[in-house]
Amino acid sequence: MLYLDHAATTPVRPQVLEAMMPYLTRWFGNPSSHHTVGEAAAEALADARARVARVLGMRAGDIVFTSGGTEADNLAVKGIAVAAMLQRGARHVVTTPIEHEAVLESVEHLARVHGFEVTMIPVDGNARVDPDIVATALRDDTALVSVGYANNEVGTVQDVGATAAVTRTRGIPLHVDAVQAAGWLPLAAIGADALSLAGHKLGAPKGTGLLAVRGRIPLEPLLHGGGQERGRRSGTEDVAGAVGLATALELAESERQADAAAVAALRDAFVARVLAAVPSARLTGDPVHRLPASASFTFAGTGGEAVLLELERRGVVSSSGSACAAGSDEPSHVLLAMGVAPEVAQTAVRFTLPHGLREPLDAVADAVAASVAAVQSGM
Secondary structure, eight states, rough: OEEEEEOOOOOOOOOHHHHHHGTTTTOOOOOOOOHHHHHHHHHHHHHHHHHHOOOOOOGGGEEEEEESSHHHHHHHHHHHHHHHHHHHHHHHHETTTSHHHHHHHHHHHHHHHHHHHHEEOOOTTTBBBBHHHHHHOOOOTTEEEESBBBOOOBBBBOOOHHHHHHHHHOOOOOEEEEETTTTTSSTTSOOOOOOEEGGGGTSSSSTTTEEEEEETTTTOSSSOOOOOOTSSSSSSOOOHHHHHHHHHHHHHHHHHHHHHHHHHHHHHHHHHHHHHTTEEEEEOOOOOSBBBBEEEETTTOOHHHHHHHHHHHTTTTTTOOOOGGGTOOOOHHHHHHHOHHHHHTEEEEEOOTTTOSSSSHHHHHHHHHHHHHHHHHHH
């Protein structure tokens, strides 16, 4: 079985498990405890925080460890916006309709519970955001702009640096969901005031993540209690998880440039073979500005789920889109925002490739062609 759904989750790296093990066994202490076992845990937590900060080009004090990308997005969107509301009465947020559900639902919460106005920046047919349109949406009462670095469904990469230049001139915080970008794209010096990551996309365990938020940005906590994470996220820290996340992030960053180039070349060959072999296939997302590991298609005249079943019969595991929308019969909100017709959006199939891939995907492309043909002949 060939697993090509790495945007959903990745296996834990052996080096990560090895780094975590001491903090699950011998040095298992609570980092807030003032004894030898607790102090060892606190030292490991501080070291993990500093290692993450170096990769991100931020300060150790900017790093808030969370339970994953969803919590990090929620803390960024709600925490920054509510703090701005409390401090200066700001009740306006700017985002796009192709964001992850964790961002979109957080924005909806701000509107429903706190009366925020929301401006949705349209995207083009390749899912790209125009920073100039972002500039026109900014107001004196804008509390936050949230734009994803790379889309989890179609792989389109945004020019977050240009967007950051726009928001910086107005003194408005920019949150960047970098969950899919980590390990494939640069994370330092992109201009984000807040940045979300999830460990399980990088080879760390599920349930690990972080929000990096610059110290000058006010942040209202979502969780209250013991005041851990400098009062920004209460709860006993997962020391082993933080160590694992730091290890995975460092490994991914050290391999990033060579790995991204090699995987992108194999991805391009795979895309070309699928498009040549399947007349109904259409590549979704930006053909140039896209994640190296992402290839997503629609296959008009099929059903996406039916194609996935046929692919799995042939030994290939992939997905129809975001794993966080599993079980939904609704067409992808990302594809709809790009202008794809609903009946075509429901034919979407996404292939997301692993780090370290070095073998051509010709057999997978052939399996795609056979699967689509099988579905079309049966419909």
